[in-house]
Amino acid sequence: MHRLAENVMHFGRVLRQAGVPVGTDRIQLALQALQVAGLESRVDFRAALAACLLDRHEHRAMFDQAFDLYWRDPDLAGRMMQMLLPQVRANNANAPPPPPENRRLGEAFSANAPPRPPQPEPPEEVQVEATLTFSERELLQRADFDTMSPDEWLQAKRALRRMKPLFEPVATRRTRPAARPGRADWRATLQAMARQGGDLLQPRWRAPRARPAPLVVLADISGSMSRYSRMLLHFTHTLARADVRVESFVFGTRLTRTTHLLRQRDPDLAVAQVVRAVQDWSGGTRISACLHQFNQQWARRTLSGRATVLLVTDGLEHGHTEALRFEMERLHKSCRRLVWLNPLLRWQGFEPKAAGIRTMLPHVDRFVPAHNLDSLEQLTRLLADDTPAGRH
Amino acid sequence: MSSNAVLPASIDDTLNLLLQHDYVAERTLATTVFLSLRLQRPLFLEGEPGTGKTEIAKTLARMLGRPLIRLQCYEGLDLAAAAYEWNYPRQMMEIRLADTSGAGREALGRDLFSERFLIRRALLQAISPDQPLPPVLLIDELDRADEPFEAFLLEVLSDFQITIPELGVVKAPEPPIVVLTSNRTREIHDAVKRRCLYHWVDFPDAAREAQILAQRVPGAPERLAAEIVAFVQRLRAVELYKLPGIAETIEWTRALMALDAVVLDPQTVNTTLGVLLKYQDDIAKVQGGEVARLLQQMRDGAQAT
Numbered sequence: 001m002h003r004l005a006e007n008v009m010h011f012g013r014v015l016r017q018a019g020v021p022v023g024t025d026r027i028q029l030a031l032q033a034l035q036v037a038g039l040e041s042r043v044d045f046r047a048a049l050a051a052c053l054l055d056r057h058e059h060r061a062m063f064d065q066a067f068d069l070y071w072r073d074p075d076l077a078g079r080m081m082q083m084l085l086p087q088v089r090a091n092n093a094n095a096p097p098p099p100p101e102n103r104r105l106g107e108a109f110s111a112n113a114p115p116r117p118p119q120p121e122p123p124e125e126v127q128v129e130a131t132l133t134f135s136e137r138e139l140l141q142r143a144d145f146d147t148m149s150p151d152e153w154l155q156a157k158r159a160l161r162r163m164k165p166l167f168e169p170v171a172t173r174r175t176r177p178a179a180r181p182g183r184a185d186w187r188a189t190l191q192a193m194a195r196q197g198g199d200l201l202q203p204r205w206r207a208p209r210a211r212p213a214p215l216v217v218l219a220d221i222s223g224s225m226s227r228y229s230r231m232l233l234h235f236t237h238t239l240a241r242a243d244v245r246v247e248s249f250v251f252g253t254r255l256t257r258t259t260h261l262l263r264q265r266d267p268d269l270a271v272a273q274v275v276r277a278v279q280d281w282s283g284g285t286r287i288s289a290c291l292h293q294f295n296q297q298w299a300r301r302t303l304s305g306r307a308t309v310l311l312v313t314d315g316l317e318h319g320h321t322e323a324l325r326f327e328m329e330r331l332h333k334s335c336r337r338l339v340w341l342n343p344l345l346r347w348q349g350f351e352p353k354a355a356g357i358r359t360m361l362p363h364v365d366r367f368v369p370a371h372n373l374d375s376l377e378q379l380t381r382l383l384a385d386d387t388p389a390g391r392h
Numbered sequence: 393m394s395s396n397a398v399l400p401a402s403i404d405d406t407l408n409l410l411l412q413h414d415y416v417a418e419r420t421l422a423t424t425v426f427l428s429l430r431l432q433r434p435l436f437l438e439g440e441p442g443t444g445k446t447e448i449a450k451t452l453a454r455m456l457g458r459p460l461i462r463l464q465c466y467e468g469l470d471l472a473a474a475a476y477e478w479n480y481p482r483q484m485m486e487i488r489l490a491d492t493s494g495a496g497r498e499a500l501g502r503d504l505f506s507e508r509f510l511i512r513r514a515l516l517q518a519i520s521p522d523q524p525l526p527p528v529l530l531i532d533e534l535d536r537a538d539e540p541f542e543a544f545l546l547e548v549l550s551d552f553q554i555t556i557p558e559l560g561v562v563k564a565p566e567p568p569i570v571v572l573t574s575n576r577t578r579e580i581h582d583a584v585k586r587r588c589l590y591h592w593v594d595f596p597d598a599a600r601e602a603q604i605l606a607q608r609v610p611g612a613p614e615r616l617a618a619e620i621v622a623f624v625q626r627l628r629a630v631e632l633y634k635l636p637g638i639a640e641t642i643e644w645t646r647a648l649m650a651l652d653a654v655v656l657d658p659q660t661v662n663t664t665l666g667v668l669l670k671y672q673d674d675i676a677k678v679q680g681g682e683v684a685r686l687l688q689q690m691r692d693g694a695q696a697t
Contacts, residue, residue, distance in 0.1 A: 025586070029431070033589075036430040037403065037423060044403055047423035055585035057438060057576075057592040173468020174538065186480035187472075193487055194504045296633070300577050330633075330673070 005031055011070050012053060018066060020059045026052055045071075141374045144346060145231045159373055160234050161267060163380065169210035170306060170336075178207035213306050213336055214245040215383075218294065220313035221278060222252045222285030228343045228371060232312050233258075233274055235376055237267045247302045250274060251290035252283045257298070287317040287356065291327035299334050308383065309335045312370060314344050317356035324356060328363040338363065341370035341379065398456055399429050415444070415451040416596075416603045424591040425452070434549050434570035436585055439593035441575050442637015449530035449571035458569065459527040463514040465537035471544060475515040475554055483509050505558035519552050519564035526568040534584070535574040542581050549587045596638060598625050604638055609645045619656045620645055622690045627668065630678065630686075636668040643667050658684050 012027040030052035037048040046067055054063055140159065143152050177185060181203075188204035217236045219229045229250065240246040240262055248258045256278050264270040275281050303309070309331065317324055332338050340360065344350055346369055352358055361367065366382065369375040400406040403419070406426040410417045417425070425448070428435040437445040453460035463474055483504055490500045512520060518529035534542070548554060549570065553563035572588060574580055596604060602621045605612060612620075620641065628635050636644075644667045653660050661683045669675050678686075 021582075023586070029433070029589075032431055033427045037427060040403070043419060044423050047420035048427060050420070051424040051427055051589040051591055055436070055582065055588075055590045060592060172538070173466075174470060174540070187478060190478065190480055190483050190487075190504070193484075194501050296631070301579065304577055326673075 004034065008034070008049070011049070011066070014066055014070055015053060015063065018062055020054070020062055020066075022053050042071075141377075142372055144371050146227050146343070146371070156231065156373055157234055157267065160231070160238050160376070163235075163238050163377065170213045171208040172211050174209045175206040176209045178205045180207070181205055182207045212242075212244040213308050214247070214302070214304070215239060215310065216302050216307050216335070217246065217248040217310045218291075218312065219248070219250045220252070220285055220287070221250045221281050223282045224314055224316065225285075225312070225343070226282045229312060230271060230275075231376075232341070232370065233262070233271045234267050237262050237270050247298075247307075249294060249298070250278055251285070251287075251294075252278070252281065253286050253289075255290045255293040255297075285313070285317065287313060287315070288320050288324035288327050291331060292323070295327055295330045295334070299331065303335045307335050309338045310341055310379075311338060311364070312341045314342055315340075315357040315360050316354055317359075321355050321359040325359045325363075328360050332363040332365075337365045339366040339368060339379075339382070340364040341368055343369065343371040345369035346371040346375075400426060402426070409455050410451060413451045413455045414607045415447060416600055416607060417448075418594075418596070418600065421448075421591055421593065424589050428589045429569065431589070432567045434572055434588040436572045436574070436580075436588035436590050437593050438574045438576055438580075438590070440595065440635060440637060442639040443593045443595060444638055445573040445593050446530065446532055449528055449532075449573075452569060452571065453528040456528070456569070458525050459523075460530060461514050461518045461527050461568075462530045462532060464532050465534050465541070467536060467538055469537045469541050473513060474541070474544075475513055475548075476556060477511045477513065478505065478558075479509045479511050507559070510556075510559070515548055516554055516562065518568045518570075519548070519554060519562060521563070521565050526564065526566045529568045529570045531570065531572045533575060534572050534580055535577045539581065542584050546583055546587070549584065595628055595635065598622065601625065601638065601641060605641065605645060608642050609649070612645050612649060613654055616648060616654055616656070617645065619690065620648070622693065623656055623661070623686060624668070626686045626689060627678070630682065632669065632674045632677070633671045634669070634674060640668050656687060656690075658687060661687065 008030055009027055012022045012030070015022045030049055033048045033052050034045070037044055049067070050060070050063060054060060140152060140155055143156070145153075145156070148156060175183065177188065183206045185204040185206040189201070192201050192204065217232070217239075219225075219232050219236070221229045233248075233250075236246060236248050240248070246259070246262075248262055250256050250258055258274045258277065261273040261277055262270045264273060311331075342357075344357075345367070352361055368379060368382065370379065400409050403423050403426050406429075407417060407419060407422040410422060410425070425435060427433070435448075437448065439445055449462075450460060452458070486504065486509075487500065510516075514529070518527055531545070534545075551563070552567040553561050555561050570588075572584075595601075598621055601624070602617065605617050605621060609617070624636055624641050624644070644664065647664050647667045648656075648660065651660065651664070662679055665675050665679060665683070669678065
């Protein structure tokens, strides 16, 4: 048995290195499972391992590839029955070549490749005065993200970090103790009565608990937007640390979910991770295609009818206005409120003339600027006390 | 363990038993079910709506002769609705009685939170020690409950016990068979998934769907059933907001039989699309040209084979 155990363990490690989180407990479980499953066929063997080692449908493709590469022996079942499987070492000379289809998996298999040197962070040499004078602060607040000097950029990031976002709470179906008459809290009432030995006391009450509505950020990272979006990602990072569920996505030519990347505590590292993970940073943009992807794959999983959506884009989409209208309408219908942040609004006398913008405008609840600290601060106020506009 | 005797002995056995009880399972699903029964781990089923996740729990209950206890999740589900609640009116009455009869207040305080006043809800029922056989516990659509509820489930799922502060710990002598389902309207926390065996329930392939139809709608004309399966399979390749599930296929078959249809023709399909598709956008997209195209494709495919 121990040969098989070792192989399963190594397989688990390969999966882990390929990015599928497989804990030791799951490997143990897999070994238990293999003992009872009977190992009659490769199909069953694969199914048993999948049931134990996976917990997410997205990892299935990775698992299948890894399985085919690792357990490549065609007569696997028969040999396993005899528990004579030769031990496959991840780093020996006969290791399977890195599969062309998946870079992560390839890296996981070739464990003997030299580790990448950690990228040295450029030392922060800029000395920043902790306290700004009033007029300096005023200037910073109004400075456009696109034209900020590196120094201003640093200070803006700092200001964002200090920002304390507040969110408008929405009533949920859970309850909390309340002082005023509402729903009777029999449990607390009876407990109080029992403590007092049966004297009828004042009844206790409960009221619905309020929680901020979840927030979904969709940020355009195409060329014209990348500098704003970078700051917006910092802003999103700030929001994510508040007591609210934040899901974030970035899109250019395609949609990428970045929620997990922004969980990193350090905002600079978090944003750097997003930039590294996204292949189309500063590329072109296909708004309607990306919205379509969001609507199909994520809308029902992240919006649940209650979420506020922050859509960050300049809306400069060419052609396909019909598809764009359709996707915007769908998005608008499935969220509680749709706020469009558009840096183009910084121009005095901006008029929505572009076809894309005109198509999108009827389907948003709010159309607000997002080009400097001031506008982001206004946005937090908007999130804190606005009620869904124009919805019935 | 006494009840292990009635559990299936192998994967093949599981597959056959499920089939005998009208559930046509994929082999990988049967493997996961078998493992979850033998390892006494909860079974976590995720997948599109209408692929038969809930049905598995019902079938397991029938197949193993266990009672089925179902907890339907919803937003705001809390301890009182899922596990237990005290019978407050009765407690109140007891207090008044004690007042009038002058019984000891001390004794009353001790007695007020005893089993006598406990109302058992699904979870507590499922792990209750006083049942002949551990039941099948179905925790349906867990993604509808909010996160705080998941945290509470952790104790139930890993130790099969519930702590009632006033009473102590209630523990199942033998774990119930637990099936959790999720439609993935949101992600379930890893901590819950880690305690379970995971399986993604996919739409069935044509052969299995035909088999399911034969089992579930026995009276359907053979040709019609074959065409229905072929059509639905092709429809699932169209990019729709909500793809039709097995439940919809079955419903559609029944609807077509009620209309005395023998074969699929464009008009019948167009008028009955609402049984298959549940979004107006989807219907508008498919109705007319797309239906004709799919039917044509299907006929061509049938001739080619």
